Amino acid sequence: MRLLPVFDGHNDTLLDLYAPEEGEGRSFLEGSDKGHVDLPRAREGGLVGGIFAIFTPPPEGSPERDLHYGLTITEHGYTLQPRSAVDHDYAREFTDGAFDFVDRLEVGAGGEIAVVRTYRDLERYLREGVLSLVLHLEGAAAIKEDLSDLGRYYDRGLRSLGLVWSRPNVFGSGVPFRFPHSPDTGPGLTEAGKMLVGECNRLGILIDLAHINEKGFWDVARLSDAPLVVSHAGVHAICPSSRNLTDEQLDAIGDSDGLLGVIFAATMTRPDGDREKDIPITGIVDHIHYVAQRIGVDHVALGSDFDGAVMSQELRDVAALPRLIQALRDRGYDDQSLEQIAYRNWFRVLKDTWKE
Numbered sequence: 001m002r003l004l005p006v007f008d009g010h011n012d013t014l015l016d017l018y019a020p021e022e023g024e025g026r027s028f029l030e031g032s033d034k035g036h037v038d039l040p041r042a043r044e045g046g047l048v049g050g051i052f053a054i055f056t057p058p059p060e061g062s063p064e065r066d067l068h069y070g071l072t073i074t075e076h077g078y079t080l081q082p083r084s085a086v087d088h089d090y091a092r093e094f095t096d097g098a099f100d101f102v103d104r105l106e107v108g109a110g111g112e113i114a115v116v117r118t119y120r121d122l123e124r125y126l127r128e129g130v131l132s133l134v135l136h137l138e139g140a141a142a143i144k145e146d147l148s149d150l151g152r153y154y155d156r157g158l159r160s161l162g163l164v165w166s167r168p169n170v171f172g173s174g175v176p177f178r179f180p181h182s183p184d185t186g187p188g189l190t191e192a193g194k195m196l197v198g199e200c201n202r203l204g205i206l207i208d209l210a211h212i213n214e215k216g217f218w219d220v221a222r223l224s225d226a227p228l229v230v231s232h233a234g235v236h237a238i239c240p241s242s243r244n245l246t247d248e249q250l251d252a253i254g255d256s257d258g259l260l261g262v263i264f265a266a267t268m269t270r271p272d273g274d275r276e277k278d279i280p281i282t283g284i285v286d287h288i289h290y291v292a293q294r295i296g297v298d299h300v301a302l303g304s305d306f307d308g309a310v311m312s313q314e315l316r317d318v319a320a321l322p323r324l325i326q327a328l329r330d331r332g333y334d335d336q337s338l339e340q341i342a343y344r345n346w347f348r349v350l351k352d353t354w355k356e
């Protein structure tokens with residue numbers, strides 16, 4: 001059977017390669033069984049491209065580097081202590097180093113992978129079989145409050161920006177990880193955050209609303225002239241995590257001709273939010289199906305969070321993507337709908353946002 005091309009809306013593979021938590025890291029080009037994404041496994045799974053995040057971790061020695069930091073188990077779920085902002089200079093230094101790493105990775109790949117700068121690039125790389133990397137900052141901590149360096153990052157290839165991760169910065173506030181909980185956890189965008197939305201629109205940088213709190217989401221919905229996009233999250237009506245989208249948010253995404261990239265992580269998809277248990281592929285299909293039913297198959301796509309979260313056992317790495325496509329087919333999706341979910345919706349939204 002022909003391998004369906006897949007464009008994935010979010011992975012943390014660059015962080016895993018550039019600043020591995022443990023061990024000696026791994027090679028993206030040669031592949032291994034470590035982590036979730038590398039070139040050989042991407043080819044095996046049909047991955048043609050994705051949004052590759054650059055995320056600034058809490059500084060070395062900070063207790064917040066522990067994923068379970070401040071975890072309290074509650075009667076029906078859990079709550080994690082809110083994360084603190086990271087220092088701007090530290091974030092900038094880390095981020096610049098990550099961009100340097102991507103430059104070396106791209107040169108070393110001898111044309112097998114490439115950083116995408118325009119929609120034309122994306123189409124061409126699809127035709128030529130080059131793996132497309134859309135560079136993304138997960139949280140704008142490295143950007144100066146006066147936005148004077150946004151153009152520099154754009155020139156280095158930045159085409160997607162998450163205004164916040166699940167912590168505050170000078171532009172806005174992300175949601176703390178809580179279950180069950182509303183995404184309405186704090187204040188909306190600052191004045192600088194509102195300026196940043198305008199600059200992203202002007203330059204043609206995708207604004208990613210993953211991790212932002214509900215007030216920030218509505219601020220962007222009001223201010224931005226681009227489609228509303230959440231790269232990796234789930235449906236709040238199925239899994240009431242603070243990170244997931246309410247029906248009203250989904251409706252706004254549909255109305256803007258945007259999309260939600262459905263995440264593959266168990267904590268964000270299981271109806272009971274159990275942090276210890278797995279999610280079957282059909283559980284992930286439930287989220288995709290809900291979005292398609294509510295706002296249309298034009299507005300749902302994939303946003304795995306490979307290399308950034310604990311995956312469903314049945315989708316343990318990028319090579320397993322055809323199993324998800326098959327599960328969608330089993331749910332009744334035809335070839336055309338599968339192509340939309342797998343890559344065409346992402347392509348449309350990137351084209352509409354980048355404008356070239």
Ligand SMILES: [Zn+2]
Binds near residue numbers: 308
């Ligand atoms: Zn994330």
